[in-house]
Amino acid sequence: SGGAHVVDDAEVETPGLCHVESWLTGFGSGRGLANLSPACTFHALPSIEFGAATSLTMDAGRILINNNSGGITFSGATAAITNSAAATLTITGTGNTTISGPVVQGTGAQGLSNSGSGTITLTAANTSQGALTANTGLIVLGGAAGAWTGNGAAQSIATSPGGTLRLDNSSFSISRLGAGTAYTTAGGRLDFIGHSAGTSQSFGALTVNLGTTA
Secondary structure (H helix, E strand, O other), X not given: OOOOXXXXXXXXXXXXXXXXXXXXXXXXXXXXXXXXOOOOOHHHOOXXXXXXXXXXXXXXXXEEEOOXXXXXXXXXXXXXXXXXXXXXXXXXXXXXXXXXXXXXXEOEOEEEEEOOOOEEEEOXXXXXXXXXXXXXXXXXXXXXXXXXXXXXXXXXXXXXXXXEEEEEXXXXXXOOEOOOOEEEEOOOEEEXXXXXXXXXXXXXXXXXXXXXXX
């Protein structure tokens, strides 16, 4: 019952279940393409997780369009995202993205940017030395370990109109940013949620661009 079984690449697909095939075509220095089988549409999936054995390695700036209603999670324990050359991962779309594994500094600075309407939540101790930028949407550093510290090296954060960067210490009180982190704003918001036992956060230089307020 439930429809006919379909044989795809010598595997039997179960009726009523959403089967996804994905592979990469030329994800090198040019633009990459991830292919999904027609069994499902990306935005209709309940959730997608790139787990412990998966690491997204960047060799140039990339754009991830996340319109999945169930969200996307990067949970690689050693390095959820890293880089072999200076790069920025820009996430767009309406879906929420959780990065529970660390963004690890590789070769050159590894940046992360939100240019969509969804939320990016980081809950690991990230060692990336690139910029963390909320162009639009919301970026949250939270949980027991969520921090963007640059592993002791200088790094930066930035917000633009429509973007919010939130340092959430409501449940755990830790330093979410490196002490010398430079903050550049052209609008947007920097939210700081303190802990009931008290919380402090140090910053480096503050730059307010023309026509904005801090």
